Amino acid sequence: MQEVRAIVLRAAGINTDVETEYALELAGARADRVHINRVIEDKDLLAQYHILIFPGGFSYGDDVAAGRIMANQVIHHLTDAVRRFIDDGKLVLGICNGFQVLVKAGILPGGDGFRQEEVTITGNDSGQYEDRWVYLAPQSPRCVFIEPGRRIYVPVAHGEGKVVTCSDEALQRLQADGLVAYTYVDRDGRQGPFPINPNGSMASIAGLTDRTGRVLGLMPHPERFVRRTQHPHWTRLAADLDPDGMTIFRNAVRYVRENLLQAAAAQPIGEIPAVSSETSPTAAAPLS
Amino acid sequence: MRQWRVEVFSRPGMADVQGAHVLGDIQELGITTVEAVQSARVFLIQAEFDDAFAERVARELLADPVCEQYYLGRSGPPAGLAKATLIEIHLKSGVTDPVAESVMAAIADMGVRPQGVRTARKYILLGDVKASQIETIARKILANDVIEDVILGDEAEPPSPHLKPYELNLTHWPIRDLDDAGLEALSKEKDLFLNVIEMRTIQEYYRRLGREPTDIELESLAQTWSEHCVHKTLRSAVDMTMDGQQVHFDNLLKETIFQATQQLNKDWCLSVFADNAGVVEFDDQSAVCFKVETHNHPSALDPYGGAATGIGGVIRDPMGTGLGAKPIANTDIFCFGRPDQSLDEVPKGVLHPRRIMKGVVAGVRDYGNRMGIPTVNGAIYFDDRYQANPLVYCGNVGLMDRSKVTKHPQSGHLVVVVGGRTGRDGIHGATFSSGQMTHEHETIFSHAVQIGNAITEKKMLDVLLQANAAGLYEAITDCGAGGLSSAVGEMGQQLGAEVDLEKVPLKYAGLGYTEIWISEAQERMVLAVKPENLEAIQKIFAGENVESTVIGRFTGDRKLHLRYNGQLVGELDMDFLHEGVPRYSRQARWERPALGEPVMPEKTSYNDDLLRTLSSYNVASKEWVIRQYDHEVQGGSVVKPLVGVANDGPSDAAVIQPKLDSARGLAVSCGMNPLYGDIDPYWMALAGIDEAIRNLVCVGGRVDRIALLDNFCWAKCTDPLVMGTLVRAAQACHDGALAFQAPFISGKDSLNNEFVCEDGTVIRIPPTLLISAMSLVDDIDRCVTMDLKKPGNLVFIVGRTHNELGGSHYYRVHGALGANVPKLDLELAPRIARRLGAAIADGLVVSCHDCSEGGLAVALAEMAFAGGLGLEADLRALPRSRDCSSAAAQLFSESNSRYLVEVTPANYDAFARRMLNLPFGQLGVVTGESRLVISDENSRKVVDADIEILKQAWQRTFDW
Structure with missing residues (x-):
């Protein structure tokens, strides 16, 4: 069987790369943690991967603003490579700091339809960093990472997670275009003030997707709920608890298997040469 | 070359x-005219x-396109009727500016490398404020004189620090002909x-x-030879007079704490009191190490920077233990x-204590969170004797290869310094922290404050882990107190070393050879x-933009040679440097203080006392602090600091899963009871040990694998009386370790924590011993938390309650x-x-919580509302001693070794059989009624309160 390959991008101050790699491997992908310098040196490196992850942390100390310096690096060195990655039908996931990078680099909500000056992520209304668990309601049916209809419980841990648009009109466009991926809700699915919405995001936005549905950025940390014992009160819950964070990683891996690996197997000289050259087409047959 | 000024609003x-925060703080100061x-x-x-291009830098890099606007140049006061006051806060010359470093790199990414970047903060106060009030606002809220300059109105901004290059000027400090007075004067000068x-x-x-x-x-x-580095006092010879004996x-140390560790001689202790952290076995492949440090004096002067570098420094201890550990938890x-x-x-x-507290919490938060290390355990203690000497204990646990x-440094190995550059920050930190503080320290010792940059340390950690895995170095240690002097000196102790000081990379020109050698600039490690x-x-280092430099080599002549541009x-002699410090002898005296019990009338209801105790500073919820720390990064969190149905109950200890693919866990806890020290530091220390161990037991930590750490402040x-309290506590550590078969593996002391006020009054901290503890958890699935689980379950108490209200929080609120x-029963406590x-x-247990601060009543309330x-x-x-007859003593006595245990009815027999011959009783039953009801021996309801009311009392104190 062909492997689903994920690249977890490291940089100075990125600090959730190891557990993100672990979550991807639990979901069945083979993940590599790679420093951004290696990708800048060799932009073809991305070609061998199906999923590109911008993980959480404090890239470059979140100096100036969260994710800004790394976004600046992406803009000036990797715009084309990331664009090609998305255009090739592959998946991009930004978690917490990674979401901030994607928004500040203009990758989310995406160039077609949105200008850089229309959406940003800024400091929490509370004025401080907070680590707490929140419920997320799935919104966009288009986003391939999301399990439709499933409300998930995951932690946020950030000081700058408030999604802001420059105008009500821009906000309405985000919603109308189906670019809102997740919203913060309470246990029963209702939106509300802090702490239900932990940072004061407009329209309780927790995550955004782009027009392809193959790019997801979200403030909460799905990689922190991939095993039962990570739940904040697992000692009160059933032993067969399915960890909500896994839904995002499982869906990503499944999407790649169903859409990219089969396509690659059908046409060996296809869009992901690095993988298909390593693995014989027949090995992928059981999936098709 | 031009200087561009960009202001971002x-x-x-x-x-x-930020502006709203400052306004709030101004109002808190009682200044109402700022609008x-x-x-x-x-x-x-x-x-x-x-x-x-400047416009592009401002627009694309510095200002957020949605939330912010920028101004190129210096903006004037805003138009309008209100009077405007402009205040700018600039970092003093030479103070590390992490944001500036990042901006330099980012502008370079845009295509032009700038010569220099500095950052500052600007505040515009609208409203009528007097000059004296501006001074107060600037000093008390906006700036810290130790590291920052205040620029008012249109004053010129401070010049760029173009320091002149240093020219060698070899300086001798003649000493041979001095008399005692001359020697003392030289030391002081x-x-x-x-x-x-x-x-x-x-x-x-x-x-000679x-x-x-x-x-x-x-x-x-x-x-x-500083107290900070060699622990002269704890290692001194002591003559003690105790109750006339x-x-x-x-x-002292060798005959108390060390001795217990040696006597216990556990084969799972892999390295104790030898390295930067104590190391114990974790599993067949891995070991864990733990170190706790204090950063008290720096945190008193600059709470934010002092605490940040406190946590930054202690993280480097496991990183510099053996051949290096990966930091996995902070305390x-x-x-x-x-x-x-x-x-x-x-x-x-x-x-002000509030400013110190906010600064310390923020410093630990920003550094610890940026490092990606979960802060899993902690405590905060309040007493006015800490106002001039706040204590900041920071701990770090690391995971390493067994x-x-x-370390194996050999002659011929190169001395390589890696990480941050060296600056003037932190000169004399080790010696400064070993002395007493006075009201003048604020100005005299500002250079002892170190400024941290977490990302420099994180980058260094990332590459060191790779170099470690590749086996590319033979020894590693951190540059902590004493800087390169201590790091190279320690590593070359048995070998000798030669160092070319001009090779050390500097943050800016102008440092003399001595400054380079003793600077305590952060985020540096030394490798062989x-x-x-x-x-x-x-x-590997260069691949991730981490600087590394060969500055010398280890020799074999057991001498330290320091050169600057070739000049010696x-x-x-290494032997003199490390072994030459004279041994001390200290006098100590201990006399039992003449104290009595207060007379407190019996009451029919203790609801109010319970509420007051719950909301007292030491007992109240610390959620405000805990939530600011990332306690889940690295994905190994199993028992979090906050537990229970609403994720807000007080966990006894943290459990983490250091290896994500293994079910083995590590439990981490602490214990500390300074109030008891005012009565007897011996029992205080034992209570701390018992508390730390109880906390481990409550979450499922193995009792046969407990390792302890001591931190004496x-x-x-x-003063022989102060020394006497230290001896008492050290004796207790010896006795407690032996009783529980729990060795001490590492320790540290910070003495001289007293403050001389302007009028000569001395404020001494109470003797404060922190006990940190860790243990293994065989299967994390078996961990237990303290929140009640289900109506109908039975609640047992194990352990005996004595009439021991001395030093209790019940007494304190009165x-x-x-x-x-x-008093700890050394025989019974380990059995329980x-x-x-x-x-x-x-x-057999579904929840477990120990009785600690606030006693039985507080513990029951916490279990219920959690x-x-x-x-x-x-x-x-309630199993109790005969003299523990009053309801107040039964409810609030803080007797040791007591646990509250929730058991399902089905497991009643099995559990009771396990507890046979121990003092235990079936104290109560869990209900669905949301009330805590405690009946006394005459069946009167001495506590009867809604759990939400109790919880609010506990939470509102720090609802900041």
């Missing part, structure tokens, strides 16, 4: 969180680019903090050599003055690298101390811990 209509505060970030950029006996020892050494010392030699000796120790324990003190109560030269617990591995290791500036031990301090531990391991369930308890089932 919030856009109108967008929140100015609004606008804040701006200021960037001063020296670069060769044109207006259009140069801030060496060496006493006359030490100075005489050094004098004799140089008389037939020459005068250079400045760098004396500084090296002062650093290496004479006791003698040749070496933080703080002691402050009461946060509601009025400004008049705060002595001159001291920051085969890499020892085989010459043949140099290229490979430097490739210092030469010391004491006042000046030259303004009394008392005399009957909790072992049996209960076995019951938990066998899955579980969102009610509890009916009957004190007739």
Whole structure:
């Protein structure tokens, strides 16, 4: 069987790369943690991967603003490579700091339809960093990472997670275009003030997707709920608890298997040469 | 070259969180005339680019396109009727500016490398404020004089620090012909903090050599011989008079704490009291190490920077243990003055306790979170004697390869410094922290404050882990107190070393050779690298933009040679440097204080006492602090600091899963009871040990694998009475370790924690011993938390309650101390811990919580509201001593070794059989009624309260 390959991008101050790699491997992908310098040196490196992850942390100390310096690096060195990655039908996931990078680099909500000056992520209304668990309601049916209809419980841990648009009109466009991926809700699915919405995001936005549905950025940390014992009160819950964070990683891996690996197997000289050259087409047959 | 100035403001209509915070703080100071505060970030950029590019930098990099707007140049006061006051805060020359470093790199990414970047903050106060009020606002809220300059109105901004290059000027400090007074004067003049006996020892050494010392030699000796580095007091010979009896120790530490560890001789202890952290076995492949440090004096002067570098420094201890560990958990324990003190109560030269607390929490938060290390355990303690001497304990646990617990530096290996650059920050930190503080320290010792940059350390950690895995270095240690002097000195102790100081990379020009050698600039480590591995290791470092430099090599002559541009500036025998410090002998005296029990009338209801105790500073919820720390990063969190149905109950200990693919866990806890020390530090120390161990037992930690750490924070031990309390506590550590079969694996002391006020009054901290503990958890699935789980379940108490309200929080809220301090039963306590531990391991327990601060009543309340369930308890089932007859004593006594245990009815028999022959009783039953009801021995409801009311009382104190 062909492997689903994920690249977890490291940089100075990125600090959730190891557990993100672990979550991807639990979901069945083979993940590599790679420093951004290696990708800048060799932009073809991305070609061998199906999923590109911008993980959480404090890239470059979140100096100036969260994710800004790394976004600046992406803009000036990797715009084309990331664009090609998305255009090739592959998946991009930004978690917490990674979401901030994607928004500040203009990758989310995406160039077609949105200008850089229309959406940003800024400091929490509370004025401080907070680590707490929140419920997320799935919104966009288009986003391939999301399990439709499933409300998930995951932690946020950030000081700058408030999604802001420059105008009500821009906000309405985000919603109308189906670019809102997740919203913060309470246990029963209702939106509300802090702490239900932990940072004061407009329209309780927790995550955004782009027009392809193959790019997801979200403030909460799905990689922190991939095993039962990570739940904040697992000692009160059933032993067969399915960890909500896994839904995002499982869906990503499944999407790649169903859409990219089969396509690659059908046409060996296809869009992901690095993988298909390593693995014989027949090995992928059981999936098709 | 031009200097560009960019000011970044919030856009109108967008929140100015910083400005709003400052306004709140101004109002808190009682200044009501300020109507609004606008804040701006200021960037001063020296670069060769044109207006259009400057505009791009401002628009694309510095200002948020949605929330912010920028101004190129210096903006004037805003138009409008209100009077505007402009205040700018600039970093003092030479203070690390992490944001500036990132902006430099980012502008380079845009295509032009600037010559320099500095950052500042600008505040515009709108409203009528007097000049004196501006001064107060600037000093008390906006700036810290130690590291920052205040620029008012249109004053010119401080010049760019173009420091002149240093020209070698070899300096001797003649010592051979000085008399005692001269020796003392020299020590004082140069801030060496060496006493006359030490100075005489050094004098004799140089008389033998037939020459005068250079400045760098004396500084090296002062650093290496500082209390901070060699623990002179704890290792001294002590003559103790105790209740009229004479006791003698040749070496206090060796004959108490060390001795217990040696006697226990556990084969799972892999490296104890030898390295930067104590190391114990984790599993067949891995080991864990743990170190706790204090950063008290720096945190008193600069709470944010002091605490940040405190956590930053202790993280480097596991990184520098053996061949290096990966940091996996932080712990933080703080002691402050009461946060509601009025400004008049705060002595001159001291920051307000609330400001200290907020700064310390923010410093630990920003550094720890950026490092990606979960902060999993901690405590905060309040007592006004900490107001001038806040205590900041920071701990770090590391995971390492079992085969890499020892270092192997050899002659011929290169001395490589890696990480951050060296600056003037932190000069004399080790000696400064070893002395007493006065109201003048604020100005005199500002250079001892170190400024951290977490990302520099994180980058260094990332590459060191790779170099470690590749086996590319032979030894590693951190540059902590004493800087390169200590790091190279320690690593080359058995070998000798030569160092070329001009090779050390500097943050800015102008540092002399001695400054380079003793600077405590942060985020640096020293490695011993085989010459043949140099290229490979430097490739790893350079690949992630981490600087590494060969500054010398280890020799075989057991001498330290220091050179600057080829000129020998210092030469010391390693033996003299490390073994030459004279042994001390101290006098100690211990007399039992004459104390009595207060008379407190019996009451029919203790609801109010319970509410007051729950909301007292030491007992109240610390959720405000905990949530600011990332306690889940690395994905290994199993038992979090907050537990229960609403994720807000107080967990006893943290459990983490260090290896994501293994079910083995690590439990981490602490114990500390300074109030008991006012009665008897012996029982205080034992209570701390028992508390730390109880906390481990409660979550399912193995009782046979407990490792302990000690951190003594004491006042000046030259006073025999103070020394006496230290001896008492050390004796207790010995006795407690043996009783529980739990060895101490590492420790640290911070003495001289006292403050001399302007009028000569001395404020001494109470003797404060922090016990940190860790243990293994065989299967994390078996962990237990403290929240009640289900109506109908039974609640047992295990352990005996005595009439021991001395030093209790119940007495404290009534303004009394008392005399009957909790005394640990050294035979019973370990038996209870072992049996209960076995019951938990066998899955017989669904929740477990210990009785600590606030006693039984507080523990029952916490279990109930954490579980969102009610509890009916009957004190007739309480195993108690005969003299513990009053309801108040039964409810609030803080007797040791007591656990509350929730068991399902189905497991009643199995659990009770396990507890046979121990003092235990079925105290109550869990209900669905959401009330805590406790009946006394006459069936009167002495506590009857809604759990939500109890929870609110517990939560509102720090609802900040």
